[in-house]
Amino acid sequence: MKNILTLMLVLFIGTAFGQEVTEKINTHKGEFSWGIRSTGSMFSESDNYFGIGAGFQVRYRVTDRLGSEWFADWITTDIGGLGQRIDAHIGVSAIIYPGKNPNQKGKFTPYVMGGFCGDYTKITSNLSHNDLDDTHTQDSKDRWSFATQLGLGTHYNITETFDISLSTQYIMHFGADIHSEIETNDHGEEFLHIHHEDGSSLEGHWFLTLSANIMLADLVKKK
Amino acid sequence: MSMAQDNERVIRKGLAAGKGTLAMGMPTDYEGTNMYVSGNLQYYFQDNISYRGEVWFFLGSDGEKNLFKQNSTLFTNFNYHIRTKNNIDPYIGVGPGFSWTQLKEPDHIMIVGNEHGLSDYKATINPVASLTAGINYYTKWAHLFIEAKYVHGIHLSDIPAVSLNELRIAFGFGWNINTIKKKQ
Numbered sequence: 059m060k061n062i063l064t065l066m067l068v069l070f071i072g073t074a075f076g077q078e079v080t081e082k083i084n085t086h087k088g089e090f091s092w093g094i095r096s097t098g099s100m101f102s103e104s105d106n107y108f109g110i111g112a113g114f115q116v117r118y119r120v121t122d123r124l125g126s127e128w129f130a131d132w133i134t135t136d137i138g139g140l141g142q143r144i145d146a147h148i149g150v151s152a153i154i155y156p157g158k159n160p161n162q163k164g165k166f167t168p169y170v171m172g173g174f175c176g177d178y179t180k181i182t183s184n185l186s187h188n189d190l191d192d193t194h195t196q197d198s199k200d201r202w203s204f205a206t207q208l209g210l211g212t213h214y215n216i217t218e219t220f221d222i223s224l225s226t227q228y229i230m231h232f233g234a235d236i237h238s239e240i241e242t243n244d245h246g247e248e249f250l251h252i253h254h255e256d257g258s259s260l261e262g263h264w265f266l267t268l269s270a271n272i273m274l275a276d277l278v279k280k281k
Numbered sequence: 282m283s284m285a286q287d288n289e290r291v292i293r294k295g296l297a298a299g300k301g302t303l304a305m306g307m308p309t310d311y312e313g314t315n316m317y318v319s320g321n322l323q324y325y326f327q328d329n330i331s332y333r334g335e336v337w338f339f340l341g342s343d344g345e346k347n348l349f350k351q352n353s354t355l356f357t358n359f360n361y362h363i364r365t366k367n368n369i370d371p372y373i374g375v376g377p378g379f380s381w382t383q384l385k386e387p388d389h390i391m392i393v394g395n396e397h398g399l400s401d402y403k404a405t406i407n408p409v410a411s412l413t414a415g416i417n418y419y420t421k422w423a424h425l426f427i428e429a430k431y432v433h434g435i436h437l438s439d440i441p442a443v444s445l446n447e448l449r450i451a452f453g454f455g456w457n458i459n460t461i462k463k464k465q
Contacts, residue, residue, distance in 0.1 A: 094357050096377045096410035110434055112377030112408035114357075132379075132408050136435050136442035185399050185439050194399045196439050216361055220330045222375070268410075270359035270375055272326055 086125075086161055088278025091117040093223075093271030097131050099145065100264040109135030109143065115269060117153075118277075122160060125153040127171065131265075138240055141183040141250035145263070149175020151207065151227070163218050169225075172208040177231060179203065181238050186249035199254040203233025205263075219273035227265050235259035291419045291459055292362065292370050296325040298417075300426060300455025304337065310444040313347060316340040319451050321356075329362045331372075337449070348443060351383035351404055354432070356411055368420065374413035379406050380445055382436040400440045409434030409445060419457060427452035 093116070099109030111133030119125045128150045135143040151173030160167040180200035188195040211225025235255040240248050301320035308315065317340060323333035335356040342349060358376030365371070383404035415428025427450075434445035 094359065094376055096375070096408075110408055110410055112379060112410070134407055134435065134437055136437060139441040142437040142442065182439070184441060217327055217330060220327060220359070220361075268375065272330060272332065272359065 085122050085278075085280065086119045087121050088276050088280075089117075089119040089219075089273050090275045090277055091119075091271045091273045093117065093269045095129065095131070095267050095269035097133055097268075098266040099133050099135055100266060101262075107135050107137050107143075109133045109145070111145070113147075115271070117271060123155050125155070125169075127151045127153055127173075129175075131267075133265075137181070137238060137250055138248075139184075140186070140240060140248060141181060141238060141252070143238070144178075144180045144182075146178040147175045147205070147229075149173055149205070149207070151209075153211075161213060161215050161218065161221070163215050165215060167213040167215065167221075169211055169213070170209070171211060171225065171227065172206070174204065174206045175229070177203045177205050177233075179231075179236055181236060181250075181252050183238075183250035183252060187243050187245055187247055189244045197250075197252050199236055199252045201234040201236045201254065203231045203261075205229045205231045209265075211267075213271075221271050223267075223269045223271060225267050225269075227267070229263040229265060231261040231263060232258065233261075235261070237261070289421065289463075290366075290368055291421055291457065292325070292365075292368060292417075293328045293459070293461075293463065294325055295459055295461025296331075296419075296457060297460050298323045298424065298455055298457035300424075300453060302451050302453030304449055304451035306432075306447040306449040308444065309446045309448060311346050311348070312344060314343040315349070315352060315447065315449075316343065317353075317449070317451075319449075323360070325362075329364055331360045331362060333358050333360065333374075335378075348384055349382060349436075350385045350402075351381060352436075352445070353382075354378050354380040354409060356409075356430075358411070358413060360413065368418060368424075370417035370419060370424075372413075372415055372417070374411075376411055376413070378409045378411055378432075380409050380432075380434055380436070381406055382445065384436065384438065384440075384443065400438065403438055405436065405438055407434055407436055407445065422456065422458065423454055424457055425452075425454050 097111040113131035115129040133145040151171040182198040207229040209227030213221040304319040306315035321335040339352040356378035358374040360374035430449045
């Protein structure tokens with residue numbers, strides 16, 4: 059009995075691991091892509107100033123209907139000519155394709171996406187007059203935080219393996235509060251007042267991303 | 282044989298190209314002309330898709346409103362090449378980049394205000410976005426090109442931001458080689 063069980067186990071393992079993993083040739087499962095991206099920041103807690111960013115992403119397609127996008131961005135925003143905000147994001151989003159036959163050449167493939175990321179934010183004021191000590195000073199505050207994001211997008215496949223993608227994501231930061239306000243000093247000059255409070259707060263952020271992506275490898279053997 | 286080689290269409294997957302040239306840039310938010318040494322390396326992943334890395338090294342500015350001491354940029358681009366029946370290769374491209382920028386210290390015109398005298402005018406790295414359109418004309422080993430690139434970004438430091446928006450023009454010749462033999 060013991061020998062029969064051992065034989066069955068060996069056969070089972072042999073069958074399981076000896077089986078060649080193959081997929082139909084028309085599936086996108088296993089595709090690994092490299093992309094470059096430009097990201098526009100539409101608004102944040104530092105008001106409705108447009109920021110511009112650069113970054114890259116890699117994608118891995120888990121199934122035809124499910125993909126993942128691993129990204130990094132560096133975004134800078136001019137705050138009314140009085141200061142600047144830097145946002146750095148590294149994160150991952152899951153992509154779900156609700157439509158049939160995704161990634162067809164010459165066609166749009168809409169998707170919904172959501173995920174999380176780690177963030178670094180730094181707000182720096184430009185030099186401005188400080189009423190307290192009658193000097194020109196510059197202030198700077200930063201924080202690390204985590205965020206979760208949700209968005210919509212679409213690929214446009216120029217070829218079967220190259221696409222241009224446009225997506226928009228709403229990002230919710232969880233971390234210390236950091237924001238800025240434009241105030242006026244005793245000389246009547248506007249300056250950027252930066253607020254930073256420890257503890258937890260929520261901050262909304264909205265991005266628009268244009269990317270170009272090429273499939274570099276297909277990691278699942280297909281028949 | 283030589284004529285046949287010259288007439289062969291070389292624009293296809295596996296084509297690697299490189300070029301270097303002098304180039305100019307025209308800021309769109311103020312008058313002036315910037316000068317660059319520009320170079321790039323490009324590889325065709327598909328017959329009509331190429332990927333390239335670019336460097337634009339800032340030489341200086343022409344004209345009175347020469348704001349920048351430094352304005353050099355690294356770009357990475359994907360280009361889509363419109364298929365033709367010959368070796369003329371029109372293309373459009375998109376890609377992000379990072380500019381290493383530094384303002385000149387005052388006595389220039391556009392910047393006024395007390396805080397500017399106190400700035401240390403440090404160099405900063407600023408992300409930019411770009412759109413490119415151009416035409417290559419290939420032979421087996423070399424090609425001519427002309428291209429225009431619109432760059433969008435801002436220089437940030439400790440004084441008010443300055444636009445990096447600019448239309449850059451480059452032309453000249455480059456070298457190329459097919460790394461994958463054409464299937465017979």
